[in-house]
Amino acid sequence: AQSVTQPDARVTVSEGASLQLRCKYSYFGTPYLFWYVQYPRQGLQLLLKYYPGDPVVQGVNGFEAEFSKSNSSFHLRKASVHWSDWAVYFCAVSLNYAQGLTFGLGTRVSVFP
Template identity: 80%
Template sequence: TQTVSQSDAHVTVFEGDSVELRCNYSYGGSIYLSWYIQHHGHGLQFLLKYYSGNPVVQGVNGFEAEFSKSDSSFHLRKASVHWSDSAVYFCAVSAHYAQGLTFGLGTRVSVFP
């Protein structure tokens, strides 16, 4: 069984600030890791993924994430946030390509001008 923990329920930042959203997981084997964004009233949209190789992966709209096997983490970062980045961000894991994702509870990001 895999589990995902997102330690921050809500993060508040100002436009232009950097932000890091934390994600820790537990699973004994190989795992797919990903981040999704959900704007209010919408479905989830894929941001980026990691399975192997370079531990730093780039996603859409300037987001990147870094995998750490020693910490069992996959933290999401953005160097300079925009008001449109206000949303809920979900970290997700999967042990198999066809058996669905296990999500964390999400981190709400509020960006103020």
């Protein structure tokens, strides 16, 4: 069965600094991969998605992610973090379009001035 591992439960970063959130997946084949963000007391919002193709995917709010088949990874990056990026970030994998998503445990990002 597919699985998603986010090894960092919490990340603290200074405003303006760069951010990388790690995601490793386990899946037989080429998956669809997603990063979702959950702001305090809100539902999940899609940041970006990967379908087989260009390994670097651009998302909203300056986020991007890079797919690596050899490393089974889909790390999320942002060059300069803003205080509004304070949220929980979930990596997810889709077996296929019908079966929904398998989520990682999430990484809680705290941004300080």
